[in-house]
Amino acid sequence: MDLSTFLHERRPAWKRLEELLDRAEGSGLTCLNEDEAVEFGNLYRRSASDLNQAQTFVSGDATVRYLNDLVARAYLVIYGRTRIDLRGMVMFLIWGWPAVFRRYLPHFLLAAGLFAFGTVFGFLACFPWNTKDPASLEAAHNAQAFLGPTGMSTIQPREEGEKDPTGLQGSGGYAGFSMFLFTHNVTVTLFAFALGITCGVGTVWFMFENGLMLGVLGAVFAEAEVTKPGHYYFLTFVTGIVPHGVLEVPACLIGGAAGLLLAQGMIRARPWPRREELARLGKEAFLLVSATVPLLAVAGLLEAGVARAPDWVFSSALKLTVACVFGALFLVYTLLLGWGRNPYYRRDGA
Amino acid sequence: MIFHEVLTTERVPFRYRVAGLGSRTLAWLIDFALILVLWAAGALFSLPLELGREGLGAALMMVWIFAVYWGYFLLFEWLWNGQTLGKRALGIRVIRWKGAALTFYNSAVRNIVRFVDALPGLYAVGFAVAACNRENRRLGDFAADTLVVHVEQRATPIRTLVDGRTAADKARIGLWRQRLASLEREQKQTLLDLCLRRDQLRVAERTRLFRSAAQYFESRLELTPEEYESDEKFVLQLAAVLSEQGPQEEAPRPRRT
Numbered sequence: 001m002d003l004s005t006f007l008h009e010r011r012p013a014w015k016r017l018e019e020l021l022d023r024a025e026g027s028g029l030t031c032l033n034e035d036e037a038v039e040f041g042n043l044y045r046r047s048a049s050d051l052n053q054a055q056t057f058v059s060g061d062a063t064v065r066y067l068n069d070l071v072a073r074a075y076l077v078i079y080g081r082t083r084i085d086l087r088g089m090v091m092f093l094i095w096g097w098p099a100v101f102r103r104y105l106p107h108f109l110l111a112a113g114l115f116a117f118g119t120v121f122g123f124l125a126c127f128p129w130n131t132k133d134p135a136s137l138e139a140a141h142n143a144q145a146f147l148g149p150t151g152m153s154t155i156q157p158r159e160e161g162e163k164d165p166t167g168l169q170g171s172g173g174y175a176g177f178s179m180f181l182f183t184h185n186v187t188v189t190l191f192a193f194a195l196g197i198t199c200g201v202g203t204v205w206f207m208f209e210n211g212l213m214l215g216v217l218g219a220v221f222a223e224a225e226v227t228k229p230g231h232y233y234f235l236t237f238v239t240g241i242v243p244h245g246v247l248e249v250p251a252c253l254i255g256g257a258a259g260l261l262l263a264q265g266m267i268r269a270r271p272w273p274r275r276e277e278l279a280r281l282g283k284e285a286f287l288l289v290s291a292t293v294p295l296l297a298v299a300g301l302l303e304a305g306v307a308r309a310p311d312w313v314f315s316s317a318l319k320l321t322v323a324c325v326f327g328a329l330f331l332v333y334t335l336l337l338g339w340g341r342n343p344y345y346r347r348d349g350a
Numbered sequence: 351m352i353f354h355e356v357l358t359t360e361r362v363p364f365r366y367r368v369a370g371l372g373s374r375t376l377a378w379l380i381d382f383a384l385i386l387v388l389w390a391a392g393a394l395f396s397l398p399l400e401l402g403r404e405g406l407g408a409a410l411m412m413v414w415i416f417a418v419y420w421g422y423f424l425l426f427e428w429l430w431n432g433q434t435l436g437k438r439a440l441g442i443r444v445i446r447w448k449g450a451a452l453t454f455y456n457s458a459v460r461n462i463v464r465f466v467d468a469l470p471g472l473y474a475v476g477f478a479v480a481a482c483n484r485e486n487r488r489l490g491d492f493a494a495d496t497l498v499v500h501v502e503q504r505a506t507p508i509r510t511l512v513d514g515r516t517a518a519d520k521a522r523i524g525l526w527r528q529r530l531a532s533l534e535r536e537q538k539q540t541l542l543d544l545c546l547r548r549d550q551l552r553v554a555e556r557t558r559l560f561r562s563a564a565q566y567f568e569s570r571l572e573l574t575p576e577e578y579e580s581d582e583k584f585v586l587q588l589a590a591v592l593s594e595q596g597p598q599e600e601a602p603r604p605r606r607t
Contacts, residue, residue, distance in 0.1 A: 195466060
């Protein structure tokens with residue numbers, strides 16, 4: 001066909017498609033009525049086939065480019081954002097997520113293993129095995145200073161009667177503190193996930209590093225327990241850590257597991273290209289990490305409200321009980337929900 | 351220019367022009383400036399609160415910083431078909447590899463991995479990675495299966511040919527049509543293409559091309575232009591006769607927005 005006849009015949013349809021596009025690009029296809037929507041579909045298919053024809057038969061570069069842009073615009077509108085399904089998101093978190101978690105349990109366990117390795121390493125390096133021997137003590141203190149977090153001095157075991165700087169606060173302080181914990185923990189978790197894109201090296205290091213911190217702190221408090229018995233330093237440490245750690249540490253590990261999943265997508269190619277495998281596992285990893293946000297919101301409230309409260313407000317026993325209850329709830333959630341045919345999470349691929 | 355080809359479900363290939371590092375950096379600078387403005391606005395709002403009731407203002411500010419930092423890119427790209435304000439200003443947008451618009455998951459993954467792309471500062475990692483692959487994708491793009499492209503919001507309309515054929519011209523049409531019929535198909539298309547694209551040419555080239563076209567067709571078709579008629583007008587009239595579009599079809603002006 002000749003370019004001029006081609007243009008002459010088809011241009012009205014393109015103009016009409018442009019008109020409809022101008023409206024649909026702002027507010028989506030929903031702003032078209034039924035007839036217009038059908039017309040839009042027809043015009044789009046017609047233009048796509050015109051583009052095809054123009055690419056093959058017509059040498060007019062301007063025409064091909066015009067049609068290309070027209071089809072590209074229409075394509076983005078047709079394959080655009082679907083409506084926001086809040087109910088679907090909530091239902092996924094309740095029923096779908098546990099299935100995702102169980103599917104990627106090996107990744108979680110690997111992340112947990114790295115974390116545990118870090119903890120044991122940190123503890124062994126920083127605990128003075130012979131407190132009578134000054135050389136051993138010094139070596140342990142050096143290790144603590146070297147491995148420990150930078151803000152170490154604020155979390156030293158406190159002497160009797162010393163004022164706790166993180167004591168009970170007003171409601172504003174409570175809100176602030178729980179918010180700080182929430183935002184900080186979400187950042188840490190998502191960071192563990194994002195680091196997966198470094199072929200997993202970053203995530204492995206990050207898991208180990210976080211375990212290490214816990215191990216070093218454990219050693220510091222254990223040393224205080226041994227050198228100054230009778231103050232229950234270690235118990236304070238445990239009751240301070242466990243009530244929130246029971247949700248925070250798993251959340252962080254889930255972030256790590258998602259990171260490892262991302263790394264798997266980068267490293268292991270399938271019969272299909274790496275790009276596709278990474279995209280597929282990227283989506284799975286995102287699903288895996290998505291539940292940590294609500295989890296950390298609960299953990300933040302728990303830590304600010306219960307774990308950091310002085311002992312005269314909540315006794316250690318109560319703190320531990322609360323921790324156990326939440327830990328049990330988390331286990332029930334991950335292990336018991338979402339078995340069987342699961343409409344909220346469908347496995348695809350291998 | 352680098353193109354990313356997409357196959358529609360009807361198996362028709364079309365192309366997106368991949369956005370370069372320059373426009374992406376500029377878009378990011380705009381976005382970053384806007385984020386700073388949003389943070390400053392939050393500070394103005396929460397400072398009196400903090401003075402009134404200690405802790406509350408700080409808590410709000412913390413949430414605000416966090417929400418803006420994560421929400422700005424994520425929500426804009428999700429809800430605005432892959433565009434933030436900066437990207438819209440630069441005429442670029444994020445799309446999925448297969449050509450469709452972003453979903454929530456694409457947007458979220460892309461912007462979580464931004465963390466690593468921003469390491470160790472000023473997007474050094476992301477910049478290096480993007481500079482090293484053909485489609486300028488950063489790590490977040492790889493993880494989320496996305497890329498950034500230019501999308502002409504307004505495709506340049508095709509100029510319609512010619513207007514103003516005078517009565518005197520009409521007398522010549524029969525002869526012209528006859529002579530034009532002897533042209534090869536390629537010649538006809540070149541003639542039409544030149545006329546359709548004349549607005550995209552710079553003045554010097556435009557004059558030169560139309561002059562050589564006019565000379566060629568003059569000798570090839572043995573036609574003589576009117577006295578005082580420019581080369582361009584002569585060629586345009588030839589094209590008009592060729593495309594058989596009468597002067598009654600008025601030429602729509604190109605829309606510029």
